[in-house]
Amino acid sequence: MIPLCIPEIRGNEWNYVKECIDTSWVSSVGSYVDLFEKKFNEYVDSKRAVVTMNGTAAIQLALIALGIGEGDEVIVPSMTFISPVNAIKYVGANPVFVDVNRDTYVLDVEKVEELITDKTKAILPVHIYGHPVDMDSLMKIAEKHNLYVIEDATEALGSKYKDKMVGTLGHVGCFSFNGNKLITTGAGGMLVTNDEALGERAKFLSNQTKVTLENKAFYHPEVGYNFRMPNLLAAFGVAQLEQIDEYIKVKRDNASYYNELLTAVKGITVPVEKEWAENCFWLYSALIEDDYKLTRDELIKVLSENGIESRPFFMPIHDMPPYKECKHGDLTVTNELYARGINLPSSVGLTKEQIEMVCSVIKK
Incomplete structure (x- = not known):
């Protein structure tokens, strides 16, 4: 059988994962977590990257960090993998489905504005199968109506819009490292943003809003989420990113x-x-x-x-x-x-x- 899309594993994956095992740094704290965020940030040229346990978690984290919740509306294409739509529902918001272009298969920007209401808080374009959405036109609409743009770039790592990496053109971009993606960590995702304060907020939320006190006790000032990626998977991701x-x-x-x-x-x-x-x-x-x-x-x-x-x-x-x-x-x-x-x-x-x-x- 010629498979649809399987991972390519031929670099330093084993060496880096073995290092994690040999040093016992296998969980969500470890040098490869920080290194993967740093290297990914450099690759896409954003200001902040936050690693997550999968692409869906990255999208949900983006929605939460932007304050999107109960009763809000988010415009999203209906022709997509279900992850972004489920993430919208996870936070209590409502998806509003927009049509796509026949030639590129991605969100039809010309049909977005007619769907905007006083409940609309964000637009969630999906760069489906790798082709970018017309982001300049979409951002103009978002700015006009004071809306956030969360890019679902889970299928488009490495794709460019006018020489800029997709995922870095909106307020937040989200990526996936599932086994069938361009690079993989088995399961995993990444949130990127050029708003450093928003990136820090996302990182804080993803780590159970944990604050370590002077006596090493953990203090949690608000509800948080366990969206962290283990060091083992981050090590795998660093090796994949090299290729x-x-x-x-x-x-x-x-x-x-x-x-x-x-x-x-x-x-x-x-x-x-x-x-x-x-x-x-x-x-x-x-x-x-x-x-x-x-x-x-x-x-x-x-x-x-x-x-x-x-x-x-x-x-x-x-x-x-x-x-x-x-x-x-x-x-x-x-x-x-x-x-x-x-x-x-x-x-x-x-x-x-x-x-x-x-x-x-x-x-x-």
């Missing part, structure tokens, strides 16, 4: 090769990359149009029969039981993309021969 530029180059080269082989195939629409964007191509994502000989789901079945794993686009959240009653705008494009979208094998370790095999099955 990230090479991983991105491989992903982008593979996407170019897919485009080269599939562009001329009738009924296949390959992904675009806007002139202001640099896509990390976390997953290679294409559309199956009406003039292709199979439906999207039929193609997924045929690929599987040929030993190739693929996946449909994320099912729209507004169709799921917990969120059917949520407010939303016109979601025509969201519904269409779900019916047509397919993710093809995208691992860093994917070979050209495997890409050729995938494309040959699609062609015939």
